[in-house]
Amino acid sequence: MSRYELLVRGGTLVVPYLGTIRADLATRNGKVAAIADEIDPSEASTVLDATGKLVFPGAVDAHFHLGIYRPLSVDAAEETRSSLVGGATTVLSYFRTGQHYLNKTGPYATIFPEVLSAVAGNAWTDYGFHLAPMDTAQVHEIPDLVGEAGVSSFKYYMFYKGFNLSADSRDAKAFTMSDEYDLGHLYQLMEAVAAANQSTDRRVSLSLHCEQAELMRLFIDRVRAAGDPQTLKAYSDARPPLTERVAIGEATTLARATNCAVNLLHLSSGEALAAAREARAAMPGVDMRFEVTLHHLCLNHDELDAQGGLGAKVNPPIRSHADTEALWASVLDGTVGWVASDHACCLESEKGDELWPALPGFGGTALLYPILLSEGMHKRGLSPTRVAELVSANPARAYGLDGRKGNLLVGYDADLAVIDPDLEQEVTTDLLLSGQDHCPFEGRKVRGWPVATILRGQITYQNGAVTGPPRGTFVAR
Ligand SMILES: [Zn+2]
Structure with missing residues (x-):
């Protein structure tokens, strides 16, 4: 029997918060077991x-x-x-009750086990869940969810207050299947998350989707009255950056009042970033972390509208080129904590050619390392170490995975992305191995792709194909 299971030989290790080192890495029992300048292959x-x-x-x-x-x-x-195609070995997925997902409501004590059993045995990556308490009874479940169910992060959607506007309906209660989903609900949710955070060593936090509902109502009506163009630019005008700014102000003010740790998700615009920076400066005692997505970094509505189609409809909307540059600047200067995909598989038939009924969201997880390396490292001078922090180490720390995921240290899970930094490929729908039948990133030339992805010491993806079976397991956080 060999001393090690897998030896990754001859590469350069990218170690978050440390730097790059030329070293071999060997695994045992799915964990990093040895790092040395040379490890004997016969072992x-x-x-x-x-x-x-x-x-x-x-x-x-x-x-x-x-x-x-x-x-x-x-x-x-x-x-x-x-x-796996983009080098991700853990996904943290949002789940809530209400429309879509399981299309029902009830206690997470019964619904969350259903979620886990549906995913078990099917996932190629390890996975965890963020849950959204949609009513007061679910808020009361937070101590059990943190203490027993392995869930240490929660979510609130600022824009479901009053109306749901994602599917051209203004009936929020039918959508959330709850009663009072408003700032009062948010306040009690933050109190519960803050109390749970005090009760454990892990960081327990609340993630926020920051768009302001009443302003959206006005701007949507204005866009529709002004000719109702069926474009992504119109969608951005209907949910303008001002709605993000106001929602960030509301959310962070309540975070300070309750001492709740927060994650401001998918900041999409220069204005949202400015609001987030101002909030952080004004409230240095509040633990607030900022996320941006691949699509807000790389796509703009002018280019997409020139190509046509609504495949890139998403909330918050795709913004302007100036916004993408503001987002990159905030990634480079360290304002942004992590970059994620906000992956939501949404078929072309669910988009259609009408703006308002088109379902929001699309996939991008296969591009996590590739886009950061291509656009961040090659084009903008981001170091590989910072790239690893942005897509791996920082989110692992924020969400209670530190010590297990997000670094290359002895004792950590041997989750690796072996990347050829100079491999250039054009993005096609087929290349990404997703169930989604279109891709808003299609046609982009991207440089820097995984040639192998390793989950807990097992090669699960190599040279464009997965090597089964799926071995992902739930990670309690
Ligand atoms: Zn999302």
Whole structure:
């Protein structure tokens, strides 16, 4: 019997918060067991030649939507497979009761086990869940969810207050299947999350989707009255950056009042970033972390509208080129904590050619390392170490995975993305191994792709294909 299971030989390790080192890495029992300048290949049962490659910690895709529009089991199988293509080995998926997902409400004590059993055995990556308490009874479940169910992060949607506007309906109660989903609900939710955070060593936090509902109502009506153009630019005008600014102000003010740790999700605009920076400066005692998505970094409505189609409809909307540059600047200067995909598999037939009924969201998990390396490292000078922090180490720390995921240290899970930094490929729908039948990133030339992705010491993706079976397990946080 060999001393090690897998030896990754000849590569350059990218170690978050430390730097790059030329070293071999060997695994045992699914964990990193040895790092040295040279490890004898005869000591390992499998040897992977990583000469000329960068060996990153597997990405932790911290914003995902398994099962939002398709059965959980199908999304788990097809969308975490897509994660492997981009070097992600853990996904943290949002789940809530109400319309979409399981299309019902009730206690998480009974619904969450249903979610877990639907995903079990189907996922190619390890996975965890953020849950959204939609009513007061679910808020009261937070101590049990943190203490027993392994859930240490929660979510609130600022824009479901009063109306739901994602599917051209203004009936929020039918959508959330709850009664009073408003700032009062948010306040009690923050109190409960803050109390749970005090009760444990892990960080227990609340993630916020920041768009302001009453302003959206006005601007949507204005866009429709002004000719109702069926474009992504019109969608951005209907939910303008001002709605993000106001929602960030509301959310962070309540976070300070309750001492709740918060994550401001998918900041999409220069204005949202400015508001987030101002809030952080004004409230230095509040633990607030900022997320941006691949699509808000890389896509703009002018280019997409020139191509036509509504495949990139998403909330918050795709913004202008100036916004993408503001987002990159905030990634480079350290304002942003992590980059995620906000992956939600949404078929072309669910988009259609009408703006308002088109379902929001699309996939991007397969591009996590590739886009950060291509657009961040090659084009903008981001170091590989910072890239690893942005997609792996920082989200792992924020969401209670530190010590297990997000780094290349002895004792950590041996989750690795072995990346050829100079491999250039054009993005096609087929390349991404997702169930989604279109891709708003299609046609982009991207430089820097995984040639192998390793989950807990097992090669699960190599040279464009997965190697089964799916071995992902639930990670309690
Ligand atoms: Zn999302």
